[in-house]
Amino acid sequence: MALLKNLAKVIRSKNAGALQLTLDVMFADEATYTRVRDSDALNAHQVAFLYGISHNKVSVIPYDVAYAIKVTIPRAAPSGDPTDSDVYGAQQHAPLLDIVVPD
């Protein structure tokens, strides 16, 4: 097994508009990408648990041509709201780093 942060080249978060957050996990090569994609380690239930939301609000889309897996979730508050803490949504990726990917 391995941690996602040791397999991915990029793990990033960013706004997808003011109401959603999108997390991209990108890999350097097809083999690593396929391994993680097929392991199902990064699934809607896992993301829902990490981000404290319902799994049916999580979208997970494998994107083969760029060796990437895209996760989109609703923001806890709209970008720039008084209760928001990250206007660009650029530092919300940390919970994904330590996801365990089985061999």
Next chain:
Amino acid sequence: MLDHVQTEKVSSAGIGEISMVAMTGCLGYGFTEQAFQRALDAGMDFIGCDAGSMDPGPYYLGEGIPFVSREASKRDLSIMLEGAIAHGIPLLIGTSGGGGGEPHLAFTRQLVEEIAAEKGLHFKMAMVHSELGQDYLLKKVRAGKVRPLGPIGELTEDDVRNTHRVVAMMGVEPYHEALKAGAQVILAGRSSDAAIYAAIPTMRGADPGLAWHLGKVIECAGAVVEPKIGQDCVIGRLHNSDFVVEPGHPDKCCPRIRIAAHTLYENPSPYHLIEPSGTLDTTGSTYEQIDPRSVKVAGSKMHLADVYTVKLEGVKRLGFRTMFIAGIRDPGLISQMDTYISTNTAKVAEEAAGMGIADSDYTLTYRIYGRNAVMGSLEPVKETQAHEVGLLVDCIAKDEATSRMILAKARYCCLHNDFPGRMCISGNLAFPFSPSDISVGWVYSFHIWHVMELEDPLEPFPIELVEV
């Protein structure tokens, strides 16, 4: 049939090649003159530049100001205007001034006119307005033409009345109208980023799937280029059945993976990208590295929608914000921040009440950097190991005076109040600055993030033509 279906009709005669240069990710972010000159020498059909985004948050739309400096905008605009006029090609600017509202458009117009006067340039210019009046939007809400875009409630009439500023995001059709009217320079209000680049191709009968996808790929310009150091120009060449993207700068390259990955960026899905006239579908797109610098893309489709929709972005004003930031180094205090904050909050409320201010009249927010200020309740690390933390306190109230008054009370309480085991009784906070209290400005929030159905894609986008 809607107008847009006809405006995005593929020409049976073919388009040959339509070439374009995307200047930079945002007007004011810069580009190299070398890259731009190389593009111009290669012979471009038009120049495009995005000038805005909602990513910096609701403030800039609310306040009507850009999020880049005037000087940087002028530098970029000056070089591209001179290039466009010298080569007799159109210059299309999308989301002028950062937000596309009336003050944003006026800001950009003033810059253009200033540059033109200084350089002795003359041209026909179109301003495409995109800020909506409340009466217009109320009619649309009442007619059931507005619906949520993502996780937000239905737009109510009260929401519309509470709006400080709202803009609609245009597609390609207003650009078509402006070009048909003879404009060489177009300053568009809020615009789909990709529409800047899809406008001329769709007018000339290009395949809309390829035209929109090319627009999507190059709208952030240098974001698809390596090495990624600063922003720079990107060249797009659109053909009948593919498009090719290459960097303007001779020492840079576009790697296949960056081009393919770009539809991930800031979008909920890389396969289905919604535009006013329909959905760009990249499911069947292919990406081929044709030389070390260039990538060829084919197979992208545009599924035209039955109903034309434009995105609405609107903000309401919440109040005025003041803030202070301070460090805490006392280990005893760091271990009991929650009770320290709740004690201070209660004391501030008591003092405010004594001055006739109810606690519902203001919002006081404490952020503890070094603990969970970035992720809040989602922070997986529950116990901080930090030997120092940053405390950021902000107050939002109806006006600046009230906000400053409450914040000053909070500052005093946080600095001087006792807590169990307190040893350093002279003060709890290390302020980096004097003055400690900073007036930040008016606070806005996005309360409109919806789509609006249109029968006429031009309806909310009046075009104003001027001779510069």
